[in-house]
Amino acid sequence: MTSVLVCDDSPLAREALRRAVATVPGVERVTTAANGEEVLRRWGADRSDLVLMDVRMPGLGGVETVRRLLSADPGARIIMLTVAEDLDGVALAVAAGARGYLHKDASRAELRATVTQALADPTWRLAPRRLRSAEMGAAPTLTAREIQVLEGMSHGRSNAEIGRELFLSEDTVKTHARRLFKKLGASDRAHAVALGFRWGLVR
Template sequence: MIRILVVDDHPGFRAGLRTLLSTAEGIEVADEAASGEQALALVGRTQPDVILMDLAMPGMGGIAATERLSRDHPHIRVVVLSMSDDDDSVFAAVRAGARGYVLKGARKAELVRSVQAVAEGGAVFGPALASRLMGYFSGRERAEPPLPGLTPREREILGLVAEHLTNPQIAARLGLSQKTVRNHVSAVFTKLQVADRAQAIMRAREAGL
């Protein structure tokens, strides 16, 4: 059963979404929140697998809430559910850690597929948004890779550090020895002039890794 937390400041929309998802097999709406602050307060108690997150809300908006959730609860997947499809909103959501972006008004089947895919570790942005994301990031890669002072292997390891993987986990993922990973991580810290993993993660996110 995939547990969902719905975050939107409009009670009517939350109620409609709950009704829509209540008939989907394998999905349970665990709770609702009307703001980013309320969502952060609820995650510990409700333990959702996926959060459906609106962007424009009073107080803490969806981008800031997604960033906090990605940092403090990386096992919880956030899918943005928004009326906005402009590039700034989509890219900001991706940078904040959203694993999906679905436009409000999407059909039930699309929404259910998105929730299931993200819960299984995938990412869903829909054909139109995905093509724009691919164009944006491929354009950046052609221009200059992020953090050009790092080698491709160091960028890869920094990306895994930003996913909160430990050195043994990175070693297992890449098929390297733990000593080799430690050496790479040390080189990354030196090149980025950071003191610890938290600062390295901040630099990685700023660079869009």
């Protein structure tokens, strides 16, 4: 009897989570709790295989609940739920023994994948997936020259300056620039530099 406990103080979020978790293959029962106290109170009589818990809750916070739950039952598997960059909460919860965390704005698929994983592997720890939206995976390939030009741009040099530096004519630099814009899908040099940073092509 595989059961999951969802704990969140917001009824909307709780319900949404309950429904999402219920669609995970293998999950036969999903119970909910509105706060940490409720989780602890019921844990003795009714344990679940996995707990999804909001980091930020009124009363006992998520972190304190993790601590108490684990001291009562060291085998409890807990995944924290978090909105935004709740660094403190997540870090503390993980330090306290939570297995991982999920962004609340993670996709349903994301949530299900993580829950599936956590249920399948009792030793599972921290496989926090953050959706990299669309295009991640197709890293644009710039030539060495193009990278040099992009780097020049990132150092605030004009095309003419880059040309002097690389012993090229300004026109050639412009050609490289145009080509790398195309490859990166950049609309101008500032955009190209930003994309370069985001892709890890320059620093």
